Amino acid sequence: MTSPFRLLLLAPLAALALLLAPAASQAQTCRVTSISNFGTTTVDIVPNASASATGQISYNCSSRTPFTDVRLCTYIRVASSSQIGPNDYAFYQTRDTDSRLAWEMREQFNRRYARDGGGSVSTGGIKLYVVGGGTTTNINGTNTLTLTYLDRQQQDRVRPGTYTDTYQLITKYLFNSGNASCEAGLANPTSTITTSFTVTSIVPKNCQFENFQDIDFGSWGSVAAAQASSAGVRQFGNVGIRCTYQTPYSITIGDGQNVSGGTRRMRKGTDYLAYALFQPGCNIAWTTASPLAGTGTIVSAINNHQVCGQLATPLAVAPAAGTYTDLVVVTATF
The missing domain is CATH 2.60.40.1090 (Fimbrial-type adhesion domain)
Known part of the structure; x- marks a missing residue:
């Protein structure tokens, strides 16, 4: 009559051993x-x-x-x-x-x-x-x-x-x-x-201008400037832009402070010198009606766009001596 009792006691002891095993591994x-x-x-x-x-x-x-x-x-x-x-x-x-x-x-x-x-x-x-x-x-x-x-x-x-x-x-x-x-x-x-x-x-989508370079036509004698060929007085500037990757943008350049009849002009007092701005390659006018289109590259780099400036020569009358300037507004839309 004692054997069944021994069997009943072994079962819970075996279960207890199984419960203790994982606890030991989590000491x-x-x-x-x-x-x-x-x-x-x-x-x-x-x-x-x-x-x-x-x-x-x-x-x-x-x-x-x-x-x-x-x-x-x-x-x-x-x-x-x-x-x-x-x-x-x-x-x-x-x-x-x-x-x-x-x-x-x-x-x-x-x-x-x-x-x-x-x-x-x-x-x-x-x-x-x-x-x-x-x-x-x-x-x-x-x-x-x-x-x-x-x-x-x-x-x-x-x-x-x-x-x-x-x-x-x-x-x-x-x-x-x-x-x-x-x-x-x-x-x-x-x-x-x-x-x-x-x-x-x-x-956020974003662009900003960087690496601007003004256009400086340098020093010219009045007669030499007046007699220069249509491409004889040409200098270059730069418009740099940084954008989020693959963001399309367009850049326009305004008419300046002294525009007359659709022609940009630099001014010295009451005297003026006509000039034009072109996109890279000096063939396409760069105006508010003729924007330059581009796409953002990697954000660690700047897209640089050369601005071609050209005096409207030859001139009928030699300009008065002095420094002629104009200020244009560059706008990016993205």
Whole structure:
């Protein structure tokens, strides 16, 4: 009559052994308790306006036996090769296959987060330790994360629009880490945590003028200027423009301050010199009615457009000596 009782006692003991096995493997563990949403960041890349977003990641580390500290070292993992930035510390957000926006992340001590498997050692991370050199079985810590978009000289195909991508924070941790550092690489970590986060930004369509160069016809004798051929007094200026990638634009040049009968004129007191402005090649007039069309290139580069200036020569009367000037307004529409 005793055998059935022995069988009944063995069953719960076996179940108890099965329950204890996974608990033993979790003797020392860390987990992410929360990670902030970085929100939506406006990145006006053309004027090189600085743009960043700040968040936080919080950890809880616990052990069934007392410990003195935990070192947590974090990398960023991307889902595809298109998210790999221009270096091991930079990452791309993508709007489409031909649009990307580079950023990097730093933590509260201004150390950068590297790409997981990118060949660089991550310096992003924190050390949780017991104040006063004691021990504990449970500890919490928070790390501030700052996501910064790279300046325009480190960008390329940035189209206007909304960029949204998801990435992973890979956190390796080591209990009782002693002098182990993230910079040296965390050898034989206790375990690894994987946490996803999403980054969203909006790039507005934009263009701005840069690299203007005035037209200076130089010094001419009155008679020489009057007798010059129709292409004999010609000089060049420049209109530079930087735009978001592949943004169409048109540039017009106004008639100036002294226009008469549709002819631009430079002025000195009551005397005038007629001139004309042409698009690159000196064949097509450049006016408000005849714009120059273009398309934005990569945002790290400027589109330069030569302005061809030409005096209306030969002249019937030699001009009076002096300095002749005019001011024209250049307008970009995009």
